[in-house]
Amino acid sequence: FFEVSSGASIRGSMTLLDRVLWTSVLVVFVSGLFNFIIHYVLGLQHLTCLGGLGTVKPLVEHQFARDVSYVFSVTQQLEKMTTKYQLVEVFAHAYLGNILVIDQSVQITEKDEANYHEMMVHVPLAYMPKAKKVLMIGGGDGGAVFRALQHDHIEHAALVDIDMRTMREISRKYFSMLYQAYTDPRTVAYSFDGAEWLEDQLADEANHGTYELIMADTTDYGAASSLFTDHFYAGLKRLMHPETSILVLNVDSPSWNMDTVIGVQRQLSTMFKYAYIYHTHQPTFLSGHYSFLFASNNIDPMTAPIDWSEWHRKKIPTYYYTPEIHYASFMLPAMVSRHLTMSGRLSSVTTFP
Template sequence: MVNSSSHPCIKDGWFREISDKSFPGQAFTLAVDSILYQAQSEFQDILIFSNKVYGTVLVLDGIIQCTEFDEFAYQEMITHVAMFAHSNPKRVLIIGGGDGGVLREVAKHKGVEEITMVEIDSLVIELSRKFLPTLSNGAFDDERLDLKLCDGFKFLEDIGEAGAQKKFDVIITDSSDPDGPAEAFFQERYFQLLHNALNPDGIVIMQSSENIWLNLNYLRDLKNTAKRVFPNTEYCYTMVPTYTSGQLGLIVCSNNDSIPLIAPQRSLSGREQEQLKYYNPQIHSSSFVLPTWADKVINK
């Protein structure tokens, strides 16, 4: 039995994810077999514990970020929906993603020449490599990686002010939820910064923080915010058991409104598909199909 005083989110041996703002009236709980690490970094509260079903669990500021058991459902979809919607991605930018999962998936694309990753909290990288090594699977040692330890919002502002000649083909925003320091990543100003850093045929994808069962109007507003900047904006989702209600939305955008984001533009080789556990061309397209009641709100 874990001492209830060991962490504010743990009581009587159970981790409790509670957010009155994001999912009022409900909570998600997991049994804690052992606490592997807990501390307050310069930027956030970090908790890592083990669970018999889900393996090692990474929690930031009381919200589950990933588990060994189901992380691939998120990492693969937030990466490959954008990567395969692009015909030939060469330069990729990852904002956040300190656990290394998105980096692992981007590195599977052999045609990619440069991967820039911007993470504000170096401790998340260090701890993920120690306690969750399968997430990055050695990708932090990839020679194409340019790792920058700084704020993602500020990074985009700086390259915009510098009038960067080299822009990105794909930008993946793997940020925390908008409760606290990540709030700026869900505003129109951020979408504008993404727009400025993207090549004309580039594609942006970001986690939406919500799903259709929790806050449908928020998703409608977030998509509309993105659409004020990007003429081509769509919403899709992935299924992840340890995210509240088991689903997480993704906002996908492009400067080019002729790109069919809902369909992959490149086919997977047999070797590529063998490396993937969740993503395939069929699920790429079907993830954009919403139930009638949700489609009316988000897409109409």
């Protein structure tokens, strides 16, 4: 009896195992068929980031040169508008906050825009504690101008953006902190193509030598072709203060677009005595690595003294920038520095914080 019962139990167990096995096979088959239909028949990608069908489609930024995509599981599309100049979108994200996207390229997020804007502004202004006038070409979100106006010695900020009215409204609705650049009485905003505005300014010699800091912040290096020519840079140079002035450009990722970074540095080194690349960590940009170019005829960022007591006097709240980060940003990876005409060296630094 024991053996019969045991045998019956074994046969019953085998039947149960067979059912489990076949059920598992069926589940795998159905899952594979479902994914095939979704990905190849319906063309829906990144389904796992959707949280199921019927939810908000994820924001996907694709870097074609490297064939890499970043996927943001956004909770809502807050804005989408096609202007005369660009496609502007704003998305909400649970961790990153609001995300500004222009022509399908992430520009800023509330979470880490400070990494970018603080480095673009505080690095050059640390050398010029008495600077009074700044010029921003592009940067219509207001982030860089907002940071510049945190320096109490700045008396005038000119902001020139080809789609300024759109960007001002986007900033007002979704990036209220940056919008303070527009409400500050020291700001004068121009809705102009940067290259055309520059030619208009240069026509009046009274404008020559006006600005201590000039920044060019474009959506993508190479996209606005009129802003990346020797003629344009030469024009900006004529607007720079002859004794103390700096030009800062946003460039590209040193990790993924090294040729662009090298090319820009070499181009500007033929026009300025000092042309240094400095970099920052930008987690929400493709590669997470970004760079700027520091150009000047009278300020060498490695040897020019910085009055750090003056920096601390201002008590500017920062999220990313510190005096230590300031110098560290000029120290570049060997894969980049070996190809540049000049690059930062720690041994050159004369004033530590």
